[in-house]
Amino acid sequence: MTMTGVILGVLSVITIVSIGEGVKRQVVGQINLLGSDLISVRPGNLVTRDKNGNIVKVNQIGNFAFGSGSMSDSDLETIKSSSGVKTVVPIGLVNSGVKLDDVQYNQSLVIATNDKFPAMLKQTITHGVFFDDTDSNKHVVVIGRRVAENLFAENVPIGRTFTIRGTEFVVIGVFEEFNYSPLAYGTDLNQAIAMPYAAGQELTGHNQLAQVLVRPESVDQTTAAIASINKKMTLAHGGQNDFTVLKQDENLSVVSDILKVFTAFISGVAAMSLLIGGIGIMNIMLVSVTERTREIGIRKAIGATNRQISEQFFVEATILSATGGAIGIGLAFVVNAVLRIVTHLNPVISLEVVLISAGVSIALGIVFGVIPAVRAARKDPIEALRYE
Amino acid sequence: MPIIELKEISKIFGFGDATTLALDEIDLVIEKGEFVAIMGPSGSGKSTLMNLIGLLDRPTYGSYKLGGKDVSRLRTNQLAKIRRDRVGYVFQSFNLLPRLNVLENVALPLVYKGVGANKRIKTASALLERVGLSDREYYLPKHLSGGQTQRAAIARALVNSPDIIIADEPTGNLDSESSRVVMELLSDIHKLGNTILLVTHNPELTRYVNRVVYMHDGVIVHDENTPIGEVPKLARKALNLFQRKTEEDDLAGVSALMKAIPTKHTTKKPRAKAKKPTSRSKSMKRIKK
Numbered sequence: 271m272t273m274t275g276v277i278l279g280v281l282s283v284i285t286i287v288s289i290g291e292g293v294k295r296q297v298v299g300q301i302n303l304l305g306s307d308l309i310s311v312r313p314g315n316l317v318t319r320d321k322n323g324n325i326v327k328v329n330q331i332g333n334f335a336f337g338s339g340s341m342s343d344s345d346l347e348t349i350k351s352s353s354g355v356k357t358v359v360p361i362g363l364v365n366s367g368v369k370l371d372d373v374q375y376n377q378s379l380v381i382a383t384n385d386k387f388p389a390m391l392k393q394t395i396t397h398g399v400f401f402d403d404t405d406s407n408k409h410v411v412v413i414g415r416r417v418a419e420n421l422f423a424e425n426v427p428i429g430r431t432f433t434i435r436g437t438e439f440v441v442i443g444v445f446e447e448f449n450y451s452p453l454a455y456g457t458d459l460n461q462a463i464a465m466p467y468a469a470g471q472e473l474t475g476h477n478q479l480a481q482v483l484v485r486p487e488s489v490d491q492t493t494a495a496i497a498s499i500n501k502k503m504t505l506a507h508g509g510q511n512d513f514t515v516l517k518q519d520e521n522l523s524v525v526s527d528i529l530k531v532f533t534a535f536i537s538g539v540a541a542m543s544l545l546i547g548g549i550g551i552m553n554i555m556l557v558s559v560t561e562r563t564r565e566i567g568i569r570k571a572i573g574a575t576n577r578q579i580s581e582q583f584f585v586e587a588t589i590l591s592a593t594g595g596a597i598g599i600g601l602a603f604v605v606n607a608v609l610r611i612v613t614h615l616n617p618v619i620s621l622e623v624v625l626i627s628a629g630v631s632i633a634l635g636i637v638f639g640v641i642p643a644v645r646a647a648r649k650d651p652i653e654a655l656r657y658e
Numbered sequence: 659m660p661i662i663e664l665k666e667i668s669k670i671f672g673f674g675d676a677t678t679l680a681l682d683e684i685d686l687v688i689e690k691g692e693f694v695a696i697m698g699p700s701g702s703g704k705s706t707l708m709n710l711i712g713l714l715d716r717p718t719y720g721s722y723k724l725g726g727k728d729v730s731r732l733r734t735n736q737l738a739k740i741r742r743d744r745v746g747y748v749f750q751s752f753n754l755l756p757r758l759n760v761l762e763n764v765a766l767p768l769v770y771k772g773v774g775a776n777k778r779i780k781t782a783s784a785l786l787e788r789v790g791l792s793d794r795e796y797y798l799p800k801h802l803s804g805g806q807t808q809r810a811a812i813a814r815a816l817v818n819s820p821d822i823i824i825a826d827e828p829t830g831n832l833d834s835e836s837s838r839v840v841m842e843l844l845s846d847i848h849k850l851g852n853t854i855l856l857v858t859h860n861p862e863l864t865r866y867v868n869r870v871v872y873m874h875d876g877v878i879v880h881d882e883n884t885p886i887g888e889v890p891k892l893a894r895k896a897l898n899l900f901q902r903k904t905e906e907d908d909l910a911g912v913s914a915l916m917k918a919i920p921t922k923h924t925t926k927k928p929r930a931k932a933k934k935p936t937s938r939s940k941s942m943k944r945i946k947k
Contacts, residue, residue: 568753571714572767572814573742575735651714655753 272554273594275547276634279540280598280627285605286536288617290529295618297525300450301518303392307492308518309484311349311499313341316514317524325523341479341513343471348506349482354495356487359383359390362477364470368421368463370432375421380434380463382470382477388445390483391459398428398443400464407468412443414460435473439465458614492517544630547594548638555587555642559649566646567654580647587639588632595631599624659726661821661853662688662711667720667730669706669876680706682876683720688855690821693848693886695856695864697893698873704857705826707873711855712745712824713737725821742770746815748844750827752807754799754814761786761795764814771818785813789843805836812843816852823847823854829863841866845886861893 317325350358362382368375385402388395401410418427422441431440448459471477486495496515503513516524559566566579606617669681681703688694698704709715710722713729716737722730729740747753754763765782773781786792789809791802799807808828815823825844829837845866848854856867864870870890872880884890 564753565755568755569766569770570738571712571741571747571753573738573745573770573818575738575770577735578770652709655714655749 272550272590273547273597275543275545275550276591276594276631277547277598277601279544279547280595280631281601281605282536282543283540283630284599284602284619284623284627285609285617286533286540287623288602288606288619289609289615290526290533291620291623292615292617293525293529294522296450296616297522301522303450304518305392305485305489306518307486307489308390309486309492309496309499310516310521311341311345311482311484311503312514312516313479313512314514315511317516317520325520325527341482343477343479345479345503345506345513346482348502349484349499352495352498352502354486354491354498355484357386357390357485359386359483360467360477360479361481361483362467362470363480364434364465364474364477366463367435368432369434370421375417377420377461378417378463379457379459379461380465380470381480382465382467382473384467387464390485393448394446395443396446397426398441400443401466406466407472408466409437409439409469410442411439411463411465412445413441413464414445414458414462415447416458416460417463418444434463434465437473439463439469460614544634548591548634551587551590551594551635552638552641554590555583555639556645558586559583559642559646562646563649563654563657566649567651567657570649570651571655576647579649580643583643583646584636584639587642588635591631591635591638592628595628595634598631599627602627659690660687660723661690661725662686663721663723664711665721665723667707667710667717667722669703669710669715670718680876681710681717684876684878686871686878686881688822688853690853691848691851692869693845693854693856693867694869694871695858695867696871696873697858697861697864701875702873703876704873706876708824708826708855708857711822712747713741742767743818744821746818746820746823748808748811748815748823748825748828750830752799752804752811752831754807754811756799759796759798760791760802760810763799764810764817767814767818782813782817785816786810788816789813803836804832805839808832808836808840809843812840812847816847821853823852824857825854826857827859828856829858829860837863861889864893865889 319325346358346360349355360383364380364382366376366378366380368378368380384406385400387393388400395412398412400412401408413421413427418425418441421427421432422430426444427441428443429440431438433439445459445462445464448462465473467477484495484499486492496517499515503515504511507513569579569582602619606619609615609617664684664686667681667684667686668679671678671680684703684707686707696704696707706715710717711724713724713732714737716732717730720730721728724740724744729737732740754760755766758766761779761782764786765778768778768781783792783795786795789812791806791809791813794802794806794810799810802810808831812828815825823844828844829840832840841863844854844856848866854867856863858864864884865887867884868886869881869883870893871878872892880892882890882892
């Protein structure tokens with residue numbers, strides 16, 4: 271009970287920091303994998319930039335995963351026509367209505383894209399094939415691992431059919447496991463059902479573009495390509511800046527910006543609970559000092575100096591808070607393991623954060639142990655011996 | 659060589675109107691190796707005197723030399739160190755720490771002295787053997803009988819080989835058989851050359867001591883040497899009178915125990931609640947001298 275505050279404080283600090291660290295590593299890993307020349311165009315004005323084009327603020331945290339705003343087929347053409355652009359991959363969202371034998375499957379992420387999707391994301395197909403441009407309006411899909419496991423309950427459901435919005439589709443391939451979330455943080459591509467762009471258009475009337483992935487002709491031309499896309503898009507949108515062009519490394523700063531908000535919030539909560547925890551420890555120590563007045567009297571009578579008495583209570587307070595910290599750290603590892611299992615976050619607990627938490631919890635005992643220790647030391651031995 | 663030298667020791671408690679003169683210019687010299695019983699009714703200043711001698715408290719006025727060294731004006735931490743090295747306490751309510759086992763309790767003073775763990779256990783163990791508790795080393799105090807607990811407490815008092823042992827009503831919570839064992843243990847310790855101060859209400863216990871000091875209202879009213887093995891007449895008389903206490907005595911608030919003792923003063927001493935100005939002015943004069 272006494273240690274709850276410390277435990278929760280340490281637990282939340284370690285957990286949030288480890289999630290942040292995990293996300294950053296994932297994004298960095300993703301950048302290394304996908305190459306720094308990958309450009310993504312998204313609807314909505316997501317970031318504010320300063321004069322030099324550096325991101326100073328992330329605008330729509332809630333909408334970031336798949337922004338509202340509008341990007342349509344005409345924008346796709348605009349981007350294609352920009353200079354320095356080599357390949358363009360549209361990611362259209364099809365509001366799913368996935369059914370297999372009348373069983374609804376809601377976890378999937380149904381996207382409409384083109385044949386360059388695997389190459390763009392450097393993703394391989396383990397079984398079957400990805401659709402090529404000759405399949406562009408055929409009702410075929412390539413599915414992620416989870417979809418195969420959860421919807422079809424088999425690893426290679428190639429040739430099996432299911433329906434999306436009442437239209438029948440055939441599985442022609444299964445993706446290799448996606449280790450990253452290249453489209454937006456938090457989307458699990460292992461739940462993806464990818465269909466040809468034209469098929470998606472046929473299904474929904476028009477494609478709502480969640481994102482357009484662009485690769486320039488060479489790495490050196492990345493900046494030029496971005497400038498060109500920006501210029502053409504702004505023109506096409508009548509001067510309105512309701513879209514966002516991001517480089518891969520900017521993804522990192524966007525993600526860390528979002529994390530900063532969470533981290534600040536959780537840190538506040540953690541600081542509060544550490545403070546409460548410290549006060550709790552002080553409280554229990556004061557109670558203990560009072561309850562053990564007689565013990566203090568005895569110890570003093572047999573020759574304990576004030577310093578030795580205060581040391582005793584000081585050490586007890588520190589042990590209390592350090593134990594709380596240790597439990598908090600232990601729980602953080604448990605939470606970490608749980609998070610790894612149930613979510614696709616890969617939280618990383620660094621040695622640094624563990625050492626800092628341990629240090630903080632010990633410091634807490636030292637700070638809040640002072641008053642009880644001093645109070646114990648100041649007790650008059652005669653009075654203390656009389657205490658019942 | 660005197661081990662304890664008290665000169666004109668006074669102790670005043672409280673402030674203003676609530677001032678109490680607990681000790682009034684006490685002079686007392688105790689030689690090394692003496693076994694002294696201090697008797698007197700409640701409120702006569704016995705405990706205050708013991709607290710001063712045991713260095714738990716400091717006198718308001720007067721000087722106290724312990725082993726030739728003036729200790730009446732030392733700071734609390736210096737007092738604690740002298741207590742640790744030179745004073746052993748035996749309390750009426752035993753006062754062992756309930757969460758430590760017997761061995762740890764006995765070794766505790768050595769912890770504060772900074773003695774290493776091995777030596778602590780060895781010393782404590784040897785003393786427990788001496789008081790006949792070597793088979794109870796790992797018991798908690800609550801699992802011992804009263805007599806055993808007090809013997810453990812005596813072992814604790816001896817563990818630092820103190821100059822003086824202060825036993826405040828050591829048999830107060832014990833039955834007669836345990837009392838006898840504890841008193842004989844103290845007597846043995848005395849025979850080994852230790853100085854012991856025994857505070858008691860029980861005149862029978864004076865048969866173990868070689869000197870009895872009677873206190874009343876903060877002064878020593880009588881002080882006599884007595885052969886070991888005998889209960890001095892005065893104490894016996896006091897016992898008899900104590901038993902024949904009348905209702906009138908109760909109402910008057912005067913202890914019958916002290917009626918039999920011839921007071922040194924011809925005039926009646928003031929009650930414990932003395933007027934502050936008189937005692938203060940007296941002490942002031944002394945300081946001026």
